[in-house]
Amino acid sequence: MGDAKRRKQLGLMPTVHPFEADMDTSGNVTLNRGPQEAALQVMIVDALRQTQPTGPLWDSAYRTSYVMAGRPERLLETAEDVQAIPVPPHRRFVGELALGTAVPEDANTYTHIPLEGGVLHLRQQTHSADGVRWESFPANTDPRRALNFLMQHPASGGLGKVVSTFRIEQAQGEDGQQGRVTIDPEPPEEWLEVLEEIASEWHGQTPEEWADLHAEQVDEDEPTAPVLKRSLFELREPALLLSPIGTPFAQVGGLELHIDPAGSGYSPDGEEWITYDPDAAPLGDSLPPELSQFLDVETVTVTVFADGRVEWAEDDVPADQADRIRADLVQATGAGHPERWADWTENLLLELFADEYPDLNEVETLPVPTAVRLDIPVDALTDADPLAQAFIESELTFDGETWHDLYAEELPAELSAVRPLN
Template sequence: MGEAKRRKELGLMPTTFPVEVRAAGGEVTLTGGPDDPAVRGRLLEALRSALPGGGAWEQGYRQIHLMMGRGTEAVATPEDFAAIPVPAHQRLTGDLVLNARSTPETALLLGEGAFLRVRSSETSHDGNTWEPLALPDNGMEQLLRHPLARERGPLLGTLTAEHWREGRIDLDAEPPEALLEPLENLIREWDGEGDDWTRRHLDLLDGDPDRDAAPQAVRTQLELRGLPLLPSSANQPHAAVGEGEDMLAVYLSPLAYTLDGEDWLPYDGAEADSPGSSQLGDLLTQMLDVQTVPVTVWNDGRVEWPEGDVPEEQADRVRGDLRSATGAGDPAAWAEWTRTLLAETFMDEAPDLRTRGSLPAVQGVRLDLPTDSLTDPDDPAQYFIESEVTFDGQTWRDLYAEELPDELREGGAGSAAN
């Protein structure tokens, strides 16, 4: 008996039904589909599991909302994010396929050879008026317009790992037992093993032919954080460990290596991104390859640029956008934004900045604003790049200098605290 004929006689041939699925308050309804009550019950249970609900639905919707470019206010804080209203109703239309032999990558899997090929997705606040829910091609650029999309989750701790070529890994602090093995596996994958050990080392040295000997050990910093509230390519961790509510985001930075097992040499200028995370690097290249206007934003709300660089008809909007994004004019918001800016910029030089009790108050920040954003507020290039800060209103400190500004050293200059 042929396979197709056998499957048909057993009722196992692929079957397609046009359906509509609605979800609200944890309840899922299915319009159309098979008549068999047992099959419908199984499919509804699978749909309840597959469709996000509760906090997962709220966070996922808000992220998609921003990626679709909805809303004009910059989302800079968790409170801004939580203020985005979430629709109570979701509606999917598409094709329900049973007894499938293969599954499209974009389908919603329902188990036991069943999947939903989604044709349209919509949301509604009242169950009557519906809006489409679909990611545009420039969704990530839209997301990165919002400062919160560049924020990592809360810092929970840092570890330093020394990974020896023969396989031993020494951690400077003992993590919880449940995390020990996942973190050690992550270090091995990060540093490579065998031939990849030397290749990875050379990548971090940019293939410097004068330092091509394989190291005896490498030293890496692991930063353990909560998951980002608004995930994006700018805050994507190198890995996540743990499960459920206990999941942690892990960011890795190469620190040093030793050729003889005694003397440690720094990875000067080594990139902190993993070998496979080039998306953000490409994005930053695109950001830098644009014409910009130099802008100075002051803590009291002043926003200044060279005369004539910003069209007069756009000046008020640009000032408003930058005040909203930086908190300028609002002492508490400005202090929080500048603290985050300093902590993330000088993370390697001073990892304690975010948690340090007080920092010298930032009086002003210089940034580069893409000219495209001056006349097109929806242009994805409108997010800016900070370049300098001043703590006294006169002396400017380069944010990309190799050394930590004196004002940020413990006991350094500057006494007015953020």
């Protein structure tokens, strides 16, 4: 009996199920041929749905392949040039579901998709504009030549607009279990589990991976594993053309997930935070001494609106000081005067964020908050000195509903959206 036959009888050989499947731009999969067993059909369909780009992500992927194949006849200089490339709505995958095997070490995860108990091997991918005539891009293109084709176009290399930013903190796991993941702000329910899984993959899914990944990032042989890790996840609209310079770590809900190294770090003891990026600003929840002293002072919160309204909780401000305080704050902020308010809030935003995000200085017109909350020491309410010398801005809102904590020093999404790099 041959060795291969013996291994098959012993259950040591992988079981292979050839398949052919079509997918549309929305991610709907039709299995044209494949295994008879329903559970195996579901494995194939689910794997394709979960790993293949759809919607705008498919647009970007196709146009990138089109450009890397050298198809454009002129330079693509603008977004309109890229968007003029028609994207076929039909895709066809030919391959096999191999059970009882693992992804080969030299294989890539684009053609070999790891599954529980096996691998989905994509041997061929074609596309079609009409579902009748099918074609594909060359499979054996010289990577350097393909990259040169891509990077010669001025429209390549950019990142998509930031849609959401999440600060992820994860505790070190114990007894082989993954550590608890905390996400701020709370994501939509449909993203929660996915973001938790990505966080664990990024930080390390086992204690060994957790320690090894940390050692790689701090470039030490045997560092002490941290008790906490922190990462900044940015969800961006798909770039018009994908680039190896800005490759997303994952895809979530039709968006690209990028990890900002400037927001990544670790804590050896749960209190001190250390950044992984030596060029980034320090991490941590510790506050400057002057702000710490301010927080030890009893304060009241006053909300100043762009339209000139000034509000506070009942009995927070002495009645005999109300008119003076209201007039003082309107004078200091420009509330009720659109141009003066815009100037004051722009200076505030740049003072808070331009050091860490200097490209904000290049934005011609920053978004204008509709209201700002001020913390004012109680003693200053009856002091004759101008309140501008006493208050500190604590929160602001651009829409009257979502408030951004300025003590946290995290860039609001409204400002991320107008950064020149987006």
